[in-house]
Amino acid sequence: MKIDQLISNSSHFLSTIQIGITLAGFLSSAFAADFFATPLSEMLFDLGVPIPLGTLNTISVVVITIVLSYFTLVFGELVPKQLALKKAETIAKFAVGPISLLAKICSPIVKFLTFSIHLILRLLRVDPNDVSELTTEEDIRLMIDISGKSGTINKSEQTMIDNVFEFDDKLVSDIMKI
Template sequence: MASIIFGELLPKRLALAHSEAIASRLARPIQAVARGLGPIVQLLSGTTNTLAALFGVKESTETIPVSDEELRYLLEQGKRAGVFSSTEQGMVERVLRLDELRVEELMTPSVKIVWINADEEAEVTWRALVAGGHSHFPVYQGSRENVVGVVSVKALWANTAAGLPAKPADLATPALIIPETIPALRALEQLQKAKQRVALVSDEFGSITGILSLLDLLEAIVGDLPSHEDRQRARVVKREDGSWLVDATLPVEDFAKEIGKGADHYQLDGDYQTLGGFIVHHLARVPHEGDAFLYRGHRYEVVDMDRHRLDKILVTPQKG
């Protein structure tokens, strides 16, 4: 009993309570003892290995890997000890989950992708870019099965500002295409290796089913995103005068519900899905701040542009 208490339990308890102080004081003495006893330890280890070999037991040189479950346990213990915060623990756990998530769970589906036709006129292209509200767009020629590449709005805008040609097909970079079934962690590795910010996602037949960006992967690590209802409330602000200040990226179906209208209120024809897209479609050009028009009992006014991108829209009900 005394051996267990004084030789096992008490030293461990003291070491845990004063780990840094004890380690700093005993480091040099233990190092000296280890060097002095090194030859004896090697002799005993060699003898043990030789005897074990006689019984067919070989010395293992493999390092035992640490499992995800063990890492999660260590994180939990670290949080309890105050080493990690809850936020840090959550982020590390979500990094571990990247190998369990599939690309198809994080990607933007094909129905929400805004495609750029390489053969379209510049005005039509800019209308699509403004309506889309994204940073990168896939470019096709002829049909969407013939992908030219991916173009960034930044590159188009830089060339336009410098007075240089800004044809999407010329500025598009080769598209990285990844399967929708691979783990998200592997997708991240492929994006890093290719030095790309986005990748097109394909199914087993080679058809494009979505697009995945580094932002999608970052959001999977940083934490849970707000729910659809939370995002809608944040993107629609009803003012005291009865008007609405609306984010241009809000889907038109959501805003139709907000104003008590049916899904067919905006006569969707497949060219747009967001309120910003509706504005661009109605104006038939790139909008400017102050642009306004009436539509089915409401006045729509562009109140904020983020450079070339439509940002905020003021919708005011009309009496009568």
């Protein structure tokens, strides 16, 4: 599968990524809590911590989950997102194959989740297919302004994009000077 095929079906792609992130976080937390909580609580109890072993085990599960959540958040979500923003094309070329495979494997789950989301939105009287308010001119102007200030785009590009929106407000006679 090519990059443009993933982009053309972005909701499926994003759902697949979210499933991967959620499963990785859930499974790693469950494994770590199961594997490390008992030895940690027994070690603390043997060191003389004056708390009942069952309570130490519960505290160990909570501490392990918090520590693992930190590392999962930093190394599993935030750093990869920053790398993807800074090296989008390189990472896209590297990741397209594995993500395409994961998308095929997760397709039934994604379809079920999409069905569930649409059902809930309809129950809330929201049309899940309504795209009328996805991105406004003001949203785009704000993104361009932030990108200009951060140096992601240069001043001339920012001006050119701003002018595209201004162009809509002009009459042909204002633009065509003979």
